[in-house]
Amino acid sequence: MGTAVAGSTFQNLLYQKKGAIAYLTLNRPKVLNALNQAVFAELKAAFEDVRDDAAVRGVILTGSGDKAFAAGADIAEMSTSTGVQAEESTRHAQSVTELIENLGKPVIAAVNGFALGGGCELAMACTIRIAAETAKFGQPEVKLGIMPGAGGTQRLPRLIGKGRALQLILSGEIISAQEAYRIGLVNEVVPNANLISRCEAILNQINSNGPLGVKYSIDAVNKGLDGSVSEGLLIEASLFGICAGSEDKKEGTSAFLAKRAPNFQGR
Ligand code: CAA
DSSP: OOEEETTEEESSEEEEEETTEEEEEEOOGGGTTOBOHHHHHHHHHHHHHHHHOTTOOEEEEEESSSSEEEOSBOHHHHHTOOHHHHHHHHHHHHHHHHHHHTSSSOEEEEEOSEEETHHHHHHHHSSEEEEETTOEEEOGGGGGTOOOOSSHHHHHHHHHOHHHHHHHHHHOOEEEHHHHHHTTSSSEEEOGGGHHHHHHHHHHHHHTSOHHHHHHHHHHHHHHHHSOHHHHHHHHHHHHHHHHTSHHHHHHHHHHHTTSOOOOOOO
């Protein structure tokens, strides 16, 4: 039985909201949570629901079972697609990664196992990546005669630098969580048992801050990285101006001066 949300019934995704956090779990454990087109359609519906629900302030995205976050695009589905179909489906997958990246709320990838190909690319679209000690990462597409198609050639070099990104993409090598941490692909490595609680602690810390400041910081970093430093600085100044004219700014500065905790409203 699927989970009903926003008029949809999910077959491949578990979706729960608890307080200010939404929990999304890729749920095809028999195929190591491989990402078929149905998964991307369900991710789109769930993330749009999260985006539009003011009560939700952050998301934890993980995989079901203890083996995989996601072992990549569904190779069985991909094996029969034409070039034109593959271009369409990869554009759709990319649009979902852009939705996640620009959600306006932090999304933490809780990487509980294999994050390969499209799985690694999905994790890279998230705001922050926390890895369990047994997680493994890689872009093994070249071993299948293809190349990354859900943002790997763009987000990996931005995260870890061109040389290291090309080495991973061209070799198809699978690396450990510790190595992913060393090269900056993940923010932290934690014991498997603490994975979700550590992600919750990070989100709770972020959620105690002004929602507008959080949303526009994500925008400024993302949009700034698309262009020159000078264009990025202009974006930063404009978004800073919006924050500085907000009620949250009045509340945050007054609370500081009155030595009390702020009560932000996100406006
Ligand atoms: N697609 C479809 N099915 C997959 C899958 C995938 N990406 N990854 C694993 N599975 C299936 C296996 O076929 C297997 O199914 P059966 O039980 O029916 O045989 C089941 O999941 C368990 O997998 P394994 O038996 O292979 O498990 P393992 O522990 O021996 O190996 C693994 C684990 C190293 C992750 C191995 O499964 C593997 O190499 N998977 C493929 C990884 C990959 O190449 N990913 C990139 C896909 S292309 C892509 O992602 C394009 C893009 O950029 C969008």
